[in-house]
Amino acid sequence: KLRLARLNAGPSATEVRLAEIAVDQAKNSLWGAQTARDAICGAGPGPACSSANSGVASAESAVIAAQARLDEVKTRKPSPEDLALAELEVQSAYSALQAAQYTAGYEAQVAQAKSAEREATIKAHETEVAHLEANLSRLETRLQQMRLVAPFAGTVVALSARAGDKVEPAQSLGILADTAEVGLEVTVSEAQLPEFAVGKEAQVVIDGFAAQKLVAKVARLPDKPAQEQSARTYAVRLAFAEGTKLPGPVGTGADVYLASAKKQVLVLPKGAVSQEGDRSFVAVPSGSGTRLVAVVVGVASATEMEIVSGLQEGAEVLLIEPTASTK
Structure with a gap:
């Protein structure tokens, strides 16, 4: 400046x-x-x-x-x-x-x-x-798939595998039972199914406890056969009376005796009835030989079978000898 x-x-x-x-x-x-x-x-x-x-x-x-x-x-x-x-x-x-x-x-x-x-x-x-988030999600999904989750709350009553055993896909590892509602599943033939109705009463004898007869009722009938092969079978669900305590473990076999309104029931030993597909037969004397008669069977136990129709009371029936097979 x-x-x-x-x-x-x-x-x-x-x-x-x-x-x-x-x-x-x-x-x-x-x-x-x-x-x-x-x-x-x-x-x-x-x-x-x-x-x-x-x-x-x-x-x-x-x-x-x-x-x-x-x-x-x-x-x-x-x-x-x-x-x-x-x-x-x-x-x-x-x-x-x-x-x-x-x-x-x-x-x-x-x-x-x-x-x-x-x-x-x-x-x-x-x-x-x-x-990292995608990897975490993938690992969480894999972990979830590796977990064996029970389909319902219950108690494991039987195991067919131990820790360390090698298992295959779809292999059964045990039995899970809902002990809060113990029931019985009965396999019946197509001919026997009409004898069952919801609410119908039956007596049940658990294998190994013949002296104790338990009371059960038909709780559910099947919508479709459990087996569709040579002979159709159906799984019928029975429920024990409230408070019933089973003398044997869950999963034990049993004989079922269905209550019937019939006054008289024709019963044969199981050895007298033969099965061919979904049909039943008994052998009766005919002259110097025998012939097979078609019958409709009902409820069966371990030793006996109910004959619903096809055979009159008093008819003579032969026990069928089992045949040995060779290979």
């Missing part, structure tokens, strides 16, 4: 133009510094932002100084020495402008690179987290 104060002569057009250029350059430098500062400080406060603000302040001072010199040039005529000094100052301001622009541009590039690197790091972490 002291040197410019000595400018007392009227300026030439070139001198005025140089001063105007200096002002324009100072303003451009200020604009560049402000743009760089906005880009840098937009990412958050820090050393880079402070440096950018300092650059803006310096550029503002340079604009004020250049404008003052322009005013002095227009109002006073500078001496050659003062003009040289003014030109030197303009050149110095121009160099400062270039340095500020370079610094601001470099810092903006660094800030942009850091921002891109930060975004890439975040994306990489998000990808890794998604991969």
Whole structure:
């Protein structure tokens, strides 16, 4: 300012133009510094932002100084020495402008690179987290598939495998029983099924406990056969009376005697009845030989079988001798 104060002569057009250029350059430098500062400080406060603000302040001072010199040039005529000094100052301001622009541009590039690197790091972490979550889900599913889960609450009453045994797919490992509701499943033939009705009473003798006769009722009839091969069979569910305690373990076999409204029941030893497919026959004397008579059987025990029809009371029946087979 002291040197410019000595400018007392009227300026030439070139001198005025140089001063105007200096002002324009100072303003451009200020604009560049402000743009760089906005880009840098937009990412958050820090050393880079402070440096950018300092650059803006310096550029503002340079604009004020250049404008003052322009005013002095227009109002006073500078001496050659003062003009040289003014030109030197303009050149110095121009160099400062270039340095500020370079610094601001470099810092903006660094800030942009850091921002891109930060975004890439975040994306990489998000990808890794998604991969780990998928792997965890897969392991949890595999663990769930490896667990043997009971289909209902109950007690294991029998085991056919021990820890360390090799097992095959669909292999039976034991028997799980719901001891809160112990029942009995009876396999009957298609001819015997009509004798069963829901609520009908039956006597049950557990194997090995012939002296104890338990009371049960038909609880459920099957919707379809349990076996569809040569002879259809049906699984009928019986329920014991409330409070019944089984003398033997769950899973033990038993004989079932179905209560009947019939006053008289025709019963034969099991050895007198033969089975061919789903048909039953008994052998009766015929002249000097025998002939087979088709009969309909009913309820059976371990030793006896009820004859529903096909045979009259008092008829003579022969026991069928079992035939040995050779291989």
